[in-house]
Amino acid sequence: MDVSTTLGLAGLVLTLLWWLTAKYRSNVNLPPGPRGLPLLGNLLQLDKLAPFTTLLKLSASYGPVMTLHLANQRLVVLVGYDVIKEALVENPDDFTSRGPIPLLVRATRGYGGFTIKHIATCNTVPTMHRAMKESPQYMIMVKSPHVWLCNGERWKQLRRFTLSTLRDFGMGRKGMEEWIKEESRHLVDRITSTKASPFDPTFLMSCTVSNVICCLVFGERFSYDNEHFLSLLKIISQTLKHFSSPVGQLYNVFPWLPDRLSRRHRAAFNNIEKLRKFIMEKILEHQDTMNPSSPRDYIDCFLTRLKQEKDNPTSEFTLENLESTVLNLYLAGTETTSTTIRFALSVLIKYPDIQEHMQREIASVIGSERCPNMEDRKSLPFTDAVIHEVQRLLDIVPMNLPHYAEHDISFRGYDIPKGTMIIPMLHSVLREEKHWETPWSFNPQHFLDPDGNFKKNPAFLPFSAGKRSCVGESLARMEIFLFMVSLVQRFTFSCPSGPEHIDLSPEHSSFASLPRTYHIVATPRQN
Template sequence: MIVSKQVTFPNSFLTESPIRTHLIMADADAHPVWRGVVLVLFWILTIKSHSKLPPGPLALPIVGNLPFINKYAPYKSVQEFSKTHGPVMTIYLGRTRAVFLVGYDAVKEAIVDRGEDFSGRAPIHFFNKATKGYGLAISNGERWKQIRRFTLTTLRDFGMGRKTMEAWIQEESQHLIARIESFKGNPFDPFVFNQTVSNVICCLVFGERFVYEDKQLLRIVQFFSEFIQFNSTVFGQLYNIFPWLLDHLPGRHHDMFAKVEEMKKFNMKKIEEHMKTLDSSSPRDFIDCFLLRMNQEKDDPNSEFHIDNLWTTVLNLFAAGTETTSSTIRFTLTVFMKYPEIQKRMQEEIDSVIGRERSPNMEDRKSLPFTDAVIHEVQRFLDLVPMGVPRYALKDITFRGYTIPKGTYIFAMLTSVLKEDKHWATPLMFNPQHFLDHNSNFKKNQFFMPFAAGKRACVGESLARMELFIFLVTLLQHFTFSCSEGGDSIDLTPEFSSFGNMPRRYDVVATPQ
């Protein structure tokens, strides 16, 4: 049988039929009539069982559509497939059936308008094995609802999106300025921003910050960067698709899980310290609040407030709250180094509104339209999680006339929203005008969706927005950023791209203003 990329068969052809093994293993010299009968039976069975699946390209046995997907930028292949098969389509990642939603209309209809149906989180093997399904990030059902509700409430109580958190970020920004000044104009590794952002999470979770020289903090923050990077490499993709094979073979994934255990020990040590000093009348941070809730529900056998969910949720908060925001800050500095005229215009606007002495606050944002537009455009253009964090059909879902069976992975393609031709003037170019009107006032854009949307939107969105604005404005008050090789040496394309678009890292030169 000749397989062609251009031929379109019903989804799951050659992947799920009960007679696929006989078809694949059939003797090449078998009688043509029998081969024809097998093909007809195969066709009938497939149409009968999966006729309502969204359309999609031909899938091969075992490997599915993987041979036809760009391993370095899989989201690009998905968007190419959608030109033929439409905005809702089925693609097989190995033996895993996945439905991809492409374009603003399909994505919004699913994750916002049908948010409850599409609120399931996929059991990505790496994260599932690391957390055993506990915590906030990949849990589902009652566990997810309880932990999410508690996390949002607690973070808000400790100032997320409010003046209290603003003050913490302002204070941390001064530590950052002092750290950069210590380099005395010499090139430095922008990984320092990971430590800065991590310290904000430390204040929320542990009730303390760490000095930049703290080796343990540096090691933990480095782990998070490695985890995201690992899951954005080709091997990381293959590991999550073929874990049943790669779990038994040597590879970097074993080192990653060893580091997860080390982070678990770090979190458990902090939790034990909190247990010894817990004051029920005065909770200091997220861990204290969780421990108090554990005590309240200790006799409830159905309670989700126990140690496994605590240490894993702390891990989730660090992973989601550190690498994403710090990557965005690093990428913003890369943009400054490539386009110094943008940096200069932002500095002029900041000087005219705030000056260089006062710390910025969130109220200043409405008076800094160009600065705000650049920060939004950085997030749009960086497109940090191009395919979104995978969702999961917890039951059969009927969507746009198709049936998405229970157990199907679902990808809401955020990149197809952030860079959709019909909604952005120059989607593939860095252009702050996307967020400015004809009078140079900031304008909101409903197609700006870097934090996803709906019930599974990022819980730390308001914190991330505050960090980006205050840290970046503070940096521009004190420094002008450049690189030794000049702006022409800067490449804004990702170094790794799959689960996340990981920006390239360049050493930075910070010249005092």
């Protein structure tokens, strides 16, 4: 066959492939969206520091259900309370599956909340299919945005077990309340020791919240002076910052690039390995000392179940899943709640009249000596409203964790093909004008009726909604309330530079919204 014939056949094949692709795309009724560039898609259109702000602006032109492309990954973005509720709550069978976040997939090695059937070093879907067929259990580094997940059985088993076990150990109940109250006493004592001198609350709040998780998972708390404990908390903080940085987000689009280009990126994953080592050491300690008839914590319960199912080849109770599930609980349960409390203190410093109002209400209901308890919440409507408004304004995970179309979905007259990433944008719910009178400013009246009673707002979804809502929501709510009331009961918070210098806009705002850090002063209140 001569060169001209070969070129002619190649051209015919390419033309046929182009025609088939165009025909396929024309038959798919995708939601509308902006045009993108070859290879990059809409990547350059997004604000690299706060991509959700771009998505919110685009939705004004393309509607509450829109399509974008990041490289060759298709995204469908859901904007607004009505659309997100319809998807996550009213159609859970279509929208429950969790989408792959390459950063988290690599951090957990595909265990815990994710099931990675195979992550292949390849650039094409056919190559992936072939690799999966040849070696379905082998997992190596990602070199394609196509990450193959099986959310079903692993997620169901582990979530069901985790929820029931944490509840058995008191999550959201009286037993857990006592743990948090005990930790709040340690926190108050440590802040009292500052003697009204300026201090950075970042790691103090992380220690406090992390100790609650440690009691649940490891069966022990750590001293605020424990250097190893503090180094792990620093790793958690740095990891979340890296995940929210432009370089970190770039990895989620091009998983094979930043490892070669970014020293910070390599350091982040090296730090995660240190966390994994700490967790595995604790698991091994538990294996040597546990009593199956008297479990001390989550690890004991998991190891007991692992032993019970050791002869079940389809069991999801493995050491790998235990290690990564504990890592998930430790990362998520420490930084998000401590960040919320730290942001709350900045809000109270920014608005001293709000702080004084809370102090008067707490003093009238609890007094100055008794520790607060969860029963007090119904008698503290203004305090409860402030705490809810802090969470709304912080908007801790603005784009939510992505969901995933495991099959073709028909939604609101559009087609969402299998393999599409779905972004239910929580930012759009917590800032939606029809649900919030002043969505861009701090306003506790959002949660108060004309008589000053607390009122719920259905658009308050900082923990997401549906079957994939935050597994630790009840614990986080309890921690934030008890810690905040204890602190405001005992101290008046200020900063050396004055309230006018407090900036409530986030320092980082991509994967997570991270507030700015200030040295603060805690002045003990007079009885």
